[in-house]
Amino acid sequence: MAGSIFGDIFSVATWGESHGKGLGVVVDGCPAGVPLTEVDVQRYLDRRKPGETKYSTPRKEGDKVEILSGVFEGKTTGTPISMIVLNTSQKSRDYSEIASYYRPGHADYTFDEKYGFRDYRGGGRSSGRETIGRVAGGAVASKILAELGIEICSYVKSIGDIEIDPGKMKLEDIEKSPLRMPDLEASERAEEFLADQMKNHDSAGGVIECVISGVPAGIGDPVFGKLDAALAQAVMSIGAVKGVEIGSGFAAAQRSGSENNDEFCIDKDGKVSKKTNFAGGILGGISDGSPIVLRAAFKPTPSIFTEQGTVNQSGEEVKVQIKGRHDPIIVPRAVVVVEAMAALTLVDRMFVGMSSRMDRIARFYNSSTAQKNYDKL
Amino acid sequence: MAGSIFGDIFSVATWGESHGKGLGVVVDGCPAGVPLTEVDVQRYLDRRKPGETKYSTPRKEGDKVEILSGVFEGKTTGTPISMIVLNTSQKSRDYSEIASYYRPGHADYTFDEKYGFRDYRGGGRSSGRETIGRVAGGAVASKILAELGIEICSYVKSIGDIEIDPGKMKLEDIEKSPLRMPDLEASERAEEFLADQMKNHDSAGGVIECVISGVPAGIGDPVFGKLDAALAQAVMSIGAVKGVEIGSGFAAAQRSGSENNDEFCIDKDGKVSKKTNFAGGILGGISDGSPIVLRAAFKPTPSIFTEQGTVNQSGEEVKVQIKGRHDPIIVPRAVVVVEAMAALTLVDRMFVGMSSRMDRIARFYNSSTAQKNYDKL
Amino acid sequence: MAGSIFGDIFSVATWGESHGKGLGVVVDGCPAGVPLTEVDVQRYLDRRKPGETKYSTPRKEGDKVEILSGVFEGKTTGTPISMIVLNTSQKSRDYSEIASYYRPGHADYTFDEKYGFRDYRGGGRSSGRETIGRVAGGAVASKILAELGIEICSYVKSIGDIEIDPGKMKLEDIEKSPLRMPDLEASERAEEFLADQMKNHDSAGGVIECVISGVPAGIGDPVFGKLDAALAQAVMSIGAVKGVEIGSGFAAAQRSGSENNDEFCIDKDGKVSKKTNFAGGILGGISDGSPIVLRAAFKPTPSIFTEQGTVNQSGEEVKVQIKGRHDPIIVPRAVVVVEAMAALTLVDRMFVGMSSRMDRIARFYNSSTAQKNYDKL
């Protein structure tokens, strides 16, 4: 695949550039019968919308989504769902200068090497606006998960070296924090830190944590199709992500087996459970019924307003100063993008996994032979 | 895909269990004309072989590979390369007891949930022996990369909290260290730490670093097909890996943009280069010509000999003590597995990317029209 | 894949229903640098447009295509090309009755069984309008082929039992015939036959032939990836196609080996050629440099105006009479659809095949090692 299609059974094909006519996504493989309206999708898109706080670009776009196909009388039909968001506020003239040189930390140089030239207006396909298609597709995936009792909760865990205190974390505070940090004390300190960074014409990164609860045990495939591997690809494919971890993650490398193993136990409902969750809900690449916990590390926004050295397209070293509108941090707006990628991945792997057992297939197709052979099971 | 096939154009399908008749791989999409012998593959397999040091299981297996197809007169023919390693030393009786309970930190429970039952002998398909297929396939990929002047170098960066000192690192020491740590002082300290862990019937994890040099700029696709996303999936699919990072990785989240951006410059050969490589050789998901740097965090071996609480298949909480032969650390043996996955990924993405530019396609197919239209370019 | 995505490297994702807001396609994997405008695509769409002759539905739609992304300054950028055609003339009320019963020869019943319900307006996703996405995508593929000197020519070979006489066939007459039959005498007889069918409230089918010239030898893969297998899937996926054949096709089954084998020879340019082309340009699934010849059999339009027996959604047998606007034959309008599918398939297989030889890969990536090893070849 050339890059803009994701998923084996529940697939999305995203398209669009920052400064083209619009952006969108085609969702193929959505089951029929899922209740879906534009409001469901808009709610997700609004969470990534620019212009909400002082820490995001002042570009005021409606980013209104329109569903063009695949929904009939309020329900998905099983056929492709095409969604579009028109670009309304781009100003191409802002970008005329940067056509001539390679911005440090951006994909200008690599696009030129790959394609021979690039749509230099606003980063083209490597712009943060590319995530509109992901989020719209993820909204559909999240609807499916909700029907199955599966919920995804994401938030900012740290900005720079300011981290939320797990003891003080309250999930209901996520949207109360302008930085989506569910520890309002840490959030305030992070705001001060960001004010400083902006004063210095600099930028910051951070870590997003995502917790998926209600996932039945048994999702994911051994070897290359591991659920954590699929999540890692999905999350690492978000621009600016430089690291992904599951459960105890990098810290696991420093722990002893006796510390890191989760003992199994029987919970109060008589079901198999685990006393701890260092595994992050995945064992051998397959979900174990505990919440899935992943974290993504985002690098600082590369668009900074201090002078930087670089090279122009004539091959000369030059000093440049980036202008325009750029978030000093993208992490709070990326929370919903991580959530979208997690949802897309999980739905796809759940659908792929429906044929892992002959007894369940036989019951699903409900043949009389199947009843004879498998109903006693 | 159900899980055991990896790659879009250069694909491997691996198979085999720890205690079955053998393990192997089918490589499909290997170009014709690559010089390949069993010696080339054996060299890679020997690097993951058990029984080499006191830190790996004493199981003495030859793990001799046989090439069954796809090679004719010393060269690949372009058709599938089937390779097999027969199991020779497995003892099924060692595993009879563990059939009845779920080992903490292992995939016993999740396999049962997914498949309804499991081949309990030695972990079946979630055994470390599963990596034989990856490494044999990776050996073929590495041969292709070598023909293109691309080299992969991997080593152990840390064990527990003992890390190599970059200032003292010597790549030529990798194989001198029984732990594949190219800082012999750190390696010695890690040996002492492991001796302690073994005494305590405990285990340890660590971090592997992998550096790929000679990769041309322009490999990888935007959005979902990013080279770093593909590498993340590949490496996270290795059993026991809990985190993956590229370049400055998780540390990037704590850095300022001005610290983390790599300035472009012109090198002494007049080519575009970068003054630093915090990006780890990838910008916007596409290789930038600098070395690609990735790290994988491995959890401690879950098979420990101290008593642990768990649940048996009758749903009762029990205390268990694991027996048998188990490495106190798998990280040194996993170095070649990380390398194999990196090679498989890179070859596949290089092949996918050959059609990214019309001028290059036209020259490749060399039509007269193409000459007219594109030879001036 | 769920069904609306086609192609491994050069992929299209089509979407849209007959009576939704519009239809479209996202092309992913188009190389950068292909000259492309809306005029290029419109030319193809106009060939499938309804309302052109008395043998097609009088529905007057503009079917104007808009390119939304992936093109910058008149050239493709390598990123997804999203194209849309808005529906402008659909009348939902025409279809209110047919919601209640299953039209013979249509997909009403099978959609209900698969999805639980259906968008009954105009056939939804099984409407002939679905081909708009294919044709728009095929127009892009044809542009790429044209750059490589490859041309596709398609026409109607027969309607009912009236067949063109190969001796009288003139390709320049294709568009002179309202039925796209390049033997104007046969075309006239077919017109009379169709007038009779319409008088009887009946419909007709036919055969389309497609000839692809200029394809280099060596395209296609052995075993499952055969070029003819890929073409068969592509063409059989067009609604109403019930048979596909390559070269001598079904007639080959009645021939002797000595009649059907094509002898190789040296042509006047000193190149390997064949004296005959019963193989239809493909040997062992791989193109042999001769023109590729395929034929597709289309069933008669199932929407006929005579009374038919069927079953309604309450499970009762009923008599029905279909109303509305329906072509008595779709074959002439399907010519461009066959061409589009052939183009999409060929481009995809050409791109997949670029990595079949190590020497060509080495030259493509042009490394110094490659030069050493392969330039002597």
Place this chain on the structure above:
Amino acid sequence: MAGSIFGDIFSVATWGESHGKGLGVVVDGCPAGVPLTEVDVQRYLDRRKPGETKYSTPRKEGDKVEILSGVFEGKTTGTPISMIVLNTSQKSRDYSEIASYYRPGHADYTFDEKYGFRDYRGGGRSSGRETIGRVAGGAVASKILAELGIEICSYVKSIGDIEIDPGKMKLEDIEKSPLRMPDLEASERAEEFLADQMKNHDSAGGVIECVISGVPAGIGDPVFGKLDAALAQAVMSIGAVKGVEIGSGFAAAQRSGSENNDEFCIDKDGKVSKKTNFAGGILGGISDGSPIVLRAAFKPTPSIFTEQGTVNQSGEEVKVQIKGRHDPIIVPRAVVVVEAMAALTLVDRMFVGMSSRMDRIARFYNSSTAQKNYDKL
């Protein structure tokens, strides 16, 4: 994919050449819990075995299959099933001469063009022995179908211009006919015809018909994922197949809509059925519950013993006479290959289709939310 892997969820990767060490297949995506032994697979392989009658090559091979993985205590485990058949009787010396020229009707020339050289011994990967992997994989797929009450019946419909009389066809006669023609009178005439062809050092082709009964309605996907399109690719990928048709096939092109439409009716069990089956069990690419009927046209064996003109690798026109052991007709031995490809395709499409409806997914995953939302349906 490079060509030797087939299927999206239930996948096979086949490997091996006529004159290598052996041939085999890796089946990935087989559900756990299917009863499977080597006897099940051997039964299928025996149906394609050479040396059974005077119409097939006298090469006496055991073609004994060995299952190397994926089966534990008589049942599939859900992990890859690797199967191997060792080559025991090949004689490389028979093929030394043909290395130098291109056999008419064979893939020698196209392999050379694609790969730069070829394994000339016995056709390498384009040999009929390649089908061993397909048939072994198909045997597993057929086991799954049998568990679901689905049966495939295939036979030779015609050889040369001798066709079975549908009125005299008895399926129980398939294996009584040395040509697998279930009309023993036609079979006898075909034997006489073949005796003549052999006398003339010539060969013959024929048509195989395949009927799949018990398929539930609703299998297959709209647009590109149509069940008939998938079957067409699968069957056309068999060497020597030049045409594929479904239901009334090419004859449909000559019929009127009123003749070709199948009227729906209510059968004696009160279920929706069809009065006729010209559609061949598929409407709009989705199974309709009637038997699926497909036919494949095989060209005559290209290896004939009369003198033929061709070109050698030095680019000279030469006269050649092929030697060795070659079937005058491969159609009877190909019956099981068509059946295998049909089974592989159907299982894969059934697995892909399990996620087409939200209500069924919800019941499958059986969440409490699902029960609330969907159990009333």
